[in-house]
Amino acid sequence: MKILVTGGTGYIGSHTVVELQNAGYEVVVIDNFDNSHPSVLLNIEKITGKKVVFENIDIRDKKSLREFVSKNKDINAVIHFAASKAVGESVENPLKYYENNVGGTLNLLEAMQENGIENIVFSSSCTVYGEATPPVNEDAPIMLAQSPYGNTKQICEEVLLDQTNASNLKTVSLRYFNPVGAHDSALIGELPLGIPNNLVPYITQTAIGKREILTVFGNDYNTPDGTCIRDFIHVVDLAKAHIKAVEYLSNKKYKSSYSVFNLGTGKGSSVLEVIQTFEKVTQVKLNYKIGPRRGGDITQIYAGCEKAEKELGWKTERDLENCMKTAWDWEKKLESLLIS
Numbered sequence: 001m002k003i004l005v006t007g008g009t010g011y012i013g014s015h016t017v018v019e020l021q022n023a024g025y026e027v028v029v030i031d032n033f034d035n036s037h038p039s040v041l042l043n044i045e046k047i048t049g050k051k052v053v054f055e056n057i058d059i060r061d062k063k064s065l066r067e068f069v070s071k072n073k074d075i076n077a078v079i080h081f082a083a084s085k086a087v088g089e090s091v092e093n094p095l096k097y098y099e100n101n102v103g104g105t106l107n108l109l110e111a112m113q114e115n116g117i118e119n120i121v122f123s124s125s126c127t128v129y130g131e132a133t134p135p136v137n138e139d140a141p142i143m144l145a146q147s148p149y150g151n152t153k154q155i156c157e158e159v160l161l162d163q164t165n166a167s168n169l170k171t172v173s174l175r176y177f178n179p180v181g182a183h184d185s186a187l188i189g190e191l192p193l194g195i196p197n198n199l200v201p202y203i204t205q206t207a208i209g210k211r212e213i214l215t216v217f218g219n220d221y222n223t224p225d226g227t228c229i230r231d232f233i234h235v236v237d238l239a240k241a242h243i244k245a246v247e248y249l250s251n252k253k254y255k256s257s258y259s260v261f262n263l264g265t266g267k268g269s270s271v272l273e274v275i276q277t278f279e280k281v282t283q284v285k286l287n288y289k290i291g292p293r294r295g296g297d298i299t300q301i302y303a304g305c306e307k308a309e310k311e312l313g314w315k316t317e318r319d320l321e322n323c324m325k326t327a328w329d330w331e332k333k334l335e336s337l338l339i340s
Ligand SMILES: NC(=O)c1ccc[n+]([C@@H]2O[C@H](COP(=O)([O-])OP(=O)(O)OC[C@H]3O[C@@H](n4cnc5c(N)ncnc54)[C@H](O)[C@@H]3O)[C@@H](O)[C@H]2O)c1
Pocket: 006, 007, 008, 009, 010, 011, 012, 013, 030, 031, 032, 033, 034, 035, 036, 057, 058, 059, 060, 080, 081, 082, 083, 084, 085, 100, 104, 123, 124, 125, 126, 176, 177, 178, 179, 191
């Protein structure tokens, strides 16, 4: 089977390309390197021993995208990662997010329709649930989005549902919880540009000395240790779920179908637990302090994962310790890779 991966040089995309190649899929990748680096292609090849077929295409460029897809009509499924993902930036520059995330998805769906490509796996997010009582299942209500970024995920899910109803499209929307960690080889991982928004890159950057101190945003939440609770899922586990989603789509007997799955571990970990786990696994003492709450943070969320386990035949295999170990190995290796 031939799979098109948009955003395939990004964090989750690159790990998914590795898993697809290892599973014997033929993979074509498009990306515009807006938030990634060309050296990722070489590093994927080092891991899998297979060349990555790649084209530098911006999914906002409708003409180039259409030409590319029409030359690759034999694509069986698309895994659509390409998007902008910085919540704060989306508040400052919402048009960029609507154009890239929503406009780009529309261009992709048009190109797929024109060329008879009928399977898509979409990267959605647990942000669609807002503050819900965990464990959160897929039938939890969708809440008013807290940012333009979150809203683009909700809008894309709606667009995909409408297009599925109107055509032969088969769609899987995957709602990721908090992806962390890196490949065991430490050749690919998350490349945060500027100051990281997420906890784990902030931890590893502080530990290595790129940041002076980590601030924990609030320890007065209604949780056992007072800090926020999230569901941290290893990026390799997450990548593997995309293979299951592609298999699921190809086994679907109906002409069109729309399915949603949570991808998480089903277990919540507090910010302090993550810090303690990092210190235990790496034997590095982290410089951190407790600060005030940060606006927009919810108290706790973790996934109900029964649906993915039952219908996709997927569940996570790695624990928080492995997440911390691989994230740290990646941070240490980052300097020596071509990207430095
Ligand atoms: N990482 C997370 O915490 C998280 C959580 C939930 C959902 N998601 C979603 O998962 C997907 C992948 O996330 P990620 O963490 O790998 O992000 P990432 O930024 O590492 O990867 C996205 C890739 O898409 C590319 N891209 C962006 N705009 C493009 C365009 N117009 N044309 C072509 N390529 C373009 C970027 O260069 C990058 O390589 C995104 O859709 C994101 O919104 C991520």
